[in-house]
Amino acid sequence: xxxxxxxxxxxxxxxxxxxxxxxxxxxxxxxxxxxxxxxxxxxxxxxxxxxxxxxxxxxxxxxxxxxxxxxxxxxxxxxxxxxxxxxxxxxxxxxxxxxxxxxxxxxxxxxxxxxxxxxxxxxxxxxxxxxxxxxxxxxxxxxxxxxxxxxxxxxxxxxxxxxxxxxxxxxxxxxxxxxxxxxxxxxxxxxxxxxxxxxxxxxxxxxxxxxxxxxxxxxxxxxxxxxxxxxxxxxxxxxxxxxxxxxxxxxxxxxxxxxxxxxxxxxxxxxxxxxxxxxxxxxxxxxxxxxxxxxxxxxxxxxxxxxxxxxxxxxxxxxxxxxxxxxxxxxxxxxxxxxxxxxxxxxxxxxxxxxxxxxxxxxxxxxxxxxxxxxxxxxxxxxxxxxxxxxxxxxxxxxxxxxxxxxxxxxxxxxxxxxxxxxxxxxxxxxxxxxxxxxxxxxxxxxxxxxxxxxxxxxxxxxxxxxxxxxxxxxxxxxxxxxxxxxxxxxxxxxxxxxxxxxxxxxxxxxxxxxxxxxxxxxxxxxxxxxxxxxxxxxxxxxxxxxxxxxxxxxxxx
Numbered sequence: 041x042x043x044x045x046x047x048x049x050x051x052x053x054x055x056x057x058x059x060x061x062x063x064x065x066x067x068x069x070x071x072x073x074x075x076x077x078x079x080x081x082x083x084x085x086x087x088x089x090x091x092x093x094x095x096x097x098x099x100x101x102x103x104x105x106x107x108x109x110x111x112x113x114x115x116x117x118x119x120x121x122x123x124x125x126x127x128x129x130x131x132x133x134x135x136x137x138x139x140x141x142x143x144x145x146x147x148x149x150x151x152x153x154x155x156x157x158x159x160x161x162x163x164x165x166x167x168x169x170x171x172x173x174x175x176x177x178x179x180x181x182x183x184x185x186x187x188x189x190x191x192x193x194x195x196x197x198x199x200x201x202x203x204x205x206x207x208x209x210x211x212x213x214x215x216x217x218x219x220x221x222x223x224x225x226x227x228x229x230x231x232x233x234x235x236x237x238x239x240x241x242x243x244x245x246x247x248x249x250x251x252x253x254x255x256x257x258x259x260x261x262x263x264x265x266x267x268x269x270x271x272x273x274x275x276x277x278x279x280x281x282x283x284x285x286x287x288x289x290x291x292x293x294x295x296x297x298x299x300x301x302x303x304x305x306x307x308x309x310x311x312x313x314x315x316x317x318x319x320x321x322x323x324x325x326x327x328x329x330x331x332x333x334x335x336x337x338x339x340x341x342x343x344x345x346x347x348x349x350x351x352x353x354x355x356x357x358x359x360x361x362x363x364x365x366x367x368x369x370x371x372x373x374x375x376x377x378x379x380x381x382x383x384x385x386x387x388x389x390x391x392x393x394x395x396x397x398x399x400x401x402x403x404x405x406x407x408x409x410x411x412x413x414x415x416x417x418x419x420x421x422x423x424x425x426x427x428x429x430x431x432x433x434x435x436x437x438x439x440x441x442x443x444x445x446x447x448x449x450x451x452x453x454x455x456x457x458x459x460x461x462x463x464x465x466x467x468x469x470x471x472x473x474x475x476x477x478x479x480x481x482x483x484x485x486x487x488x489x490x491x492x493x494x495x496x497x498x499x500x501x502x503x504x505x506x507x508x509x510x511x512x513x514x515x516x517x518x519x520x521x522x523x524x525x526x527x528x529x530x531x532x533x534x535x536x537x538x539x540x541x542x543x544x545x546x547x548x549x550x551x552x553x554x555x556x557x558x559x560x561x562x563x564x565x566x567x568x569x570x571x572x573x574x575x576x577x578x579x580x581x582x583x584x585x586x587x588x589x590x591x592x593x594x595x596x597x598x
Contacts (some may be wrong), residue, residue, distance in 0.1 A: 048153060059198060094122070100192070124227050136266035137239060139502070142400060158258075169281055196254030235591070280304070330519060357388075367410045378471075458473055474495055474496060515544075517572075523548070
């Protein structure tokens, strides 16, 4: 058994146990507190980050054809100046193909052990990853450390555990004995070989560059497939750090480092489509916009495609026994990372007659105003707002906000405008608080799509039943990754459950103390169902890994 598998076996077995039980667990440190880390770790990481700026990123890959890199920090509005090796898609894929044979011939334990070691090494690099995530994705420091660090590692380990489980069910060899037509017993030795399907291209998103990339990376790598990571043009650095670590571990233990490659590009010269179109690309993992994700699903159906895109996540209010907690939970979801999360609430359905609270009815107008007021409280202090909202990653988000604002003003529907707050550490940071727009219930064409960024709609529904019907229909036809409902009515809660089961969409009910409500927990939450337009893959079920390899058998009669 491979030495690295033995080294990490206990952690792997715990991951398998918690995947089975769907319980809380994390082997990675989520807190950046100095009591959990070596002395000076945070400062040293900041110094390492500063040293990378304006330099060529130290990554030894097959001979490059140039350098690329135009990342701009959402905090400083300055280019990072980091340059990365540029390669042609064919060059990357050829290097991947050459690396696969030895890797796919190795044992399951060897591959999984190396992957476990890569995860372990990445865990020691969380502070540097935090600064990389801040200055590319726009995360706050805390979200960068937890969401792009420990939580992403958890998702990577979760996928790796499922991959091991799928492969462990297949024996390396067996002896088949049978007598044919009353003849002598025939003995056949059968050997079963797990073979990866081929080159895997992982297209990473800009706002969560590692959270979605790590599950795809380890699901592919563990099952015998070389991986090319294609980062967002403004989110190269966090992915490059993963590639750098992975290549170093692979080389140290005798494997071709080209099993993990970085495909960096720039927005005005993208290489995503050529990478996917190459006939040797067998697997595509995509996280990003619904439009491009749908196009990939429709145009590459002969390849194995896994997508996670987006949807119009709803909030349905009917009744609550903790009104203040409900208002706070919803407002916080709208503020968290400026709603640049696929689990952020967007469409807030409030019954025209209001919401029941402990035998009293709270009017629609008050519920609407209380949400606005709570957002104001959460974002009043720039220091608190900075930690909660982070920065806007893409200028495209401001463009979309400006368009929605103009439309809302024309219709006298702007309930709360988004405002810029001055970040206490970075005066030029791209910041924005949530914008709330009133939407007519009948004007579903307006809100039946994702608005990526701090934009949300307050929708006056005829009643709670109609709100549920519309939210479930939107999830089924337009996609939803995480919706939310508040009701103390047992019958109505059962109707909610049935409606979202029919829609193939997940929903959280009466989430208040679970803050933030849009947190997705590895080993416990199934992220995306694959049953609605928000994506065809799930992080992480067995289907996410099982089809990434095939079994070749060799039979020899004695």
